Amino acid sequence: MYGETALKLIRDCRRNPDHPSPYQEDSVRAVIAEIKLLFNEVHLLINEYAADGDQPPPPIAAAVAMHSLAVKRSKRCLLAYHNHRVKIIKELVWTVGSIPPETKLRCSPGEIELSVQYRNALMAYRSEFLDLDLTAAPVPPGDVFVEVRVVKDCGEILTESGTIRLAKGTQHYVRRTDVEQFITQGYLKHVE
Known part of the structure; x- marks a missing residue:
């Protein structure tokens, strides 16, 4: 048909x-x-x-x-x-x-x-907007710190407060700005 x-x-x-x-x-x-x-x-x-x-x-x-x-x-x-x-x-x-x-x-x-x-x-x-992150959420975040669970191993990352080892299955309480890109890419999951 x-x-x-x-x-x-x-x-x-x-x-x-x-x-x-x-x-x-x-x-x-x-x-x-x-x-x-x-x-x-x-x-x-x-x-x-x-x-x-x-x-x-x-x-x-x-x-x-x-x-x-x-x-x-x-x-x-x-x-x-x-x-x-x-x-x-x-x-x-x-x-x-x-x-x-x-x-x-x-x-x-x-x-x-x-x-x-x-x-x-x-x-x-x-590149025309160097000071502005166009990928950021249009609504401001409610919390400065978030609790995240590591879905995929990321290794060590450097944050404002030092280095953090993001191993699969671990949970961390970190600044949103430090891990926002990892959440977007699916490496971390925001725990409500």
Whole structure:
């Protein structure tokens, strides 16, 4: 049935709203091939009756309309799929600074290139505001100190009050500004 593969791409986006799943290159290619096939069919049907100057019979007109709608729907699904992935990649680059390695494995080469170009553009933009951290939360934090649990081993970090060893599974009470970047990157988890 026409449009089934495109619908699978949309379902994939709904299943993974916050992080990209592996890029579905085969499905994308199948949808593009389906669009080309339907477009050629519409083109042939229209040309067959346009040469004579006749109006196509109602069944042919209905087939042309259905194929045209299927092409438009599949295009919208492809655009929605890629737009969803681009939004996630841009959000990761904006908050973390780059795409994490485990996420990079799920991206297409074009998406990786997008992240590099977006990161370069973002760094050029941020360089104009040296005194302002654009990645900071727009709402001021309620507490100066936070309790965090280490999710991934970070080693030793240098803070205003000295060095801290952030070993996986340990919990620390530290200044928010010292560990905010680690929380954003997913190395630490804020304990409420």
